[in-house]
Amino acid sequence: MFLGEISPTAFRGALGSGTSIFLTVGILSGQVMGLDEVLGQEEFWPYLLSTTCIPAILQLLILPWFPESPRYLFIDKGDEEGCKKALRQLHGLADCDSSLEDIQKEKSNLAGFRAKKPWELFTDRSVRWQLLTIIVINMAQQLNGVNAMYFYADYVFLQSGIPIEKTPYATVGTGACECFTALTCGLLIECLGRKVLITGGYILMSICCILFTLTLAFQNVSPVFPYLSVACVFAFVLSFGLGPGGVTNILNNELFTQNARPAAFMIAGTVNWLSFFLVGLFFPFIVIGLQHYCFLVFFVVCSSVAVYILLVVPETKNKTFVEIQNEFKSSRNSSTSDGSGTTLLSTCL
Known part of the structure; x- marks a missing residue:
């Protein structure tokens, strides 16, 4: 939230994606330090855990x-x-005057409004589509299957013939892929825009879910399929890092003005971590029940979110917070003047 508020409009996406870039760098660093040759052996665990003091x-x-x-x-x-x-x-x-003018316009637009509490957003019809959007994308960030893919990674690597003592190096490879795509997302986001990256990411993840399910189902048919499964693991992680992993936090910032943004971030964070908790709680039972077909569940999640973003979320690139808010208002007004089906959907939401 702090990064989004201090960034100039033209660089808000690139700076906002810095959170996902350095998050993936931290994950990759942890994976590397966790190797046996570095600090992964049992006697070095206290030193490994103490490295978290450095960024703090x-x-x-x-x-x-x-x-x-x-x-x-x-x-x-x-x-x-x-x-x-x-x-x-x-x-x-050089940039002080233009940035101040943008802030002044936002303050004029919010004249007479006070900062909202999280529970007040649920009763404010003027931000219902923004609120629904951050709930959907933050749930999807945890329920899209990326955690499940990491869960299956060791099994896939073993099936492809990688020795068990070498699987940690393959896992480091997945972390490096996610780090690379997070950096790529940061470089492309001001060029392609948020909507293209996050929608494209979820579409690619949907395709990977289908392919991964098929390759796991035919593991014993041909020696080629285990290698295809490995390719699907890396493709899935790449797709996540390119779009959903980097853009979600940026949209949390951009869809609200100053009076609602802190409350929206509290809701987004709560939904995100609650979804993560539910995945950890129920995924083992889903695997037991569905086995590798569990990725069809994630296919439904990824494809549904892609359609939702495509239909509901406007492009926010190079737009001020006030312009984004007005675009939601105009789209809401146009939706209520459309057919009865659209009106009914708008009323229900």
Whole structure:
């Protein structure tokens, strides 16, 4: 949220994707340090766990020197001078005026509105589509099968003939793939836009779910299929990193204005972690019941979310928060003036 609020409009996507880039770098670093040759042996576990202190200490040393969010200072606190000082520190003198003008427009649009509580968003019809969108995409980020794919990865690698002592290196390869695609997403997001990347990512993941199910079903038919399964694992991880992994957090930021954004982030985070908890709780039973056909469940999730984003979510590239809010309002107004089916769907939601 802080990254989204301090970023210039033209670079908001690229800077926002930095969270997923460094998240995947952290995952890859953990996988590498967990190898037996580094800190993966039992006697080194205390040292491995203690490395988490490094980023925490760095944040404690660096973050106090960061300015407060300019939008928070100007819109919430009414501190124009503090806002200008923060903008000069973050953007430099050249970008200060345009950024301040954008913040002033947002404040004018929110005149008379106060910061909302999380539960108030559920009763506010003006943000119902935005709220529904962040609930859908944050649920899908955990329920799309990427965690299940990591669960199956060791089995797939063993089936393809990789010795059990070498499977951790293959797992590092999946982490490297996700890191690479997160970086690619950061480079492409201001060029292709958010909607293309996240929709394309879910469509590719849907295709991978079908192919992975087929290759697992025919594991014993031909020695080629285990290798195809390995390819599906990497393709699935690549597809996730290219779209859903990087764009979801950016959309959490961009779909709301200043008075609703903190509450929306609380809801998005709660939904995300609750979905993660449910996957961890029920996935073992799903595997027992459906075995490799469990990926058909994830196919339904991925394909449904792709259709939802394609039909409902506008492109947010190079648009201010106010412009995005107005686009949702205009689409809502047009939907209520369409046929009865659309009106009924809008009313139900």
